[in-house]
Amino acid sequence: MKSWKIEASILALGFLLLGVFINCGLNNFSEKDRSVNVKGLAEMEVPADKVTWPLVYKSLGNDLNALYTDIKRSNQTILEFLKEKGIDENEISVNAPDIIDQKAERYSNNDSPFRYNVTSVITVTSNKVELVRKLISEQGELLKRGIAITGGDYRYNVSYEYTSLNKIKPGMIEEATKNAREAAEKFAKDSESKLGKIRHANQGQFSINDRDANTPYIKKVRVVTTVEYSLKD
Structure with a gap:
């Protein structure tokens, strides 16, 4: 009768190794x-290393030509003030004036004696943050030169950036x-x-x-x- 001892031993060893490999695989899978x-x-x-400062002022009147002359003169005064204080020309931009014709406003209840309300904006955009902050605190000096800078308009807030x-x-x-x-x-x-x-x-x-x-x-x-x-x- 043929002996199966060798085959049985080989088979048993195979099952043992298979069990070891499965166990290692499960452990590795668990670790993963x-x-x-x-x-x-x-x-x-x-x-902040960049600041944008809008200088806003209002002009009222009934004669557009006179208003134009007044705005031109005011803009020049502001530009001179900024340059005197150390702001470079390439850091200054002059926006076109925003003109409201009170009589053309269909639903306006404004009783102002002036027909035209003009908003002028000169914007300083500069990396000289500390200098501009100093000038903001000194902008009242423009009153001596006949210009009242206005505030409170959310469209023209000073903004600071880090670039x-x-x-x-x-x-x-x-x-x-x-x-x-x-x-x-x-x-x-x-x-x-x-x-x-x-x-x-x-x-x-x-x-x-x-x-x-x-x-x-x-x-x-x-x-x-x-x-x-x-x-x-």
Whole structure:
């Protein structure tokens, strides 16, 4: 009768190896699914490096020709004031005047004795933020020259920008990623695991906002990165 001992031994060894391989595969599969998803924050306060300052004044009258002459003279006075204070000509733009004919306004209940209401705007756009801020506080000097700068119109607010994001972006991403890793390491330690490699990372969007309502010339730059790390025993 033929002996099956050798075949049985080989078969048993095969089943044993198969079990080992399956177990290793399951362990590897389990390790692959173990991960932690964390966020890292980086914030920085920076001074604005660009300012847009609209100087607005009103003119009233009944004679367009006289108004034109008056506006031309007023514009020249403002330009002289700005240049005297250190603003370059290429940083100044003179807008076309906005003329409202009170009598042409069909539904107007305005009882003003003046037919024409003209809004003139001269805009300063400059990187000399501190200088412009100083001039804004000194614009009352124009009263001595016969010009009253008006405010309160939401269309003509002073605005500040930060345009040098690319200079600080690499450092902020590095800081945010570092903060994310610290959070992931804490999680791994608490779960009695070890932190593995990065599986996926999302830089996130940068946001630039005023630090607060009182200091719009100071900007807060913010970025949140999302990083997924693998975990292992």
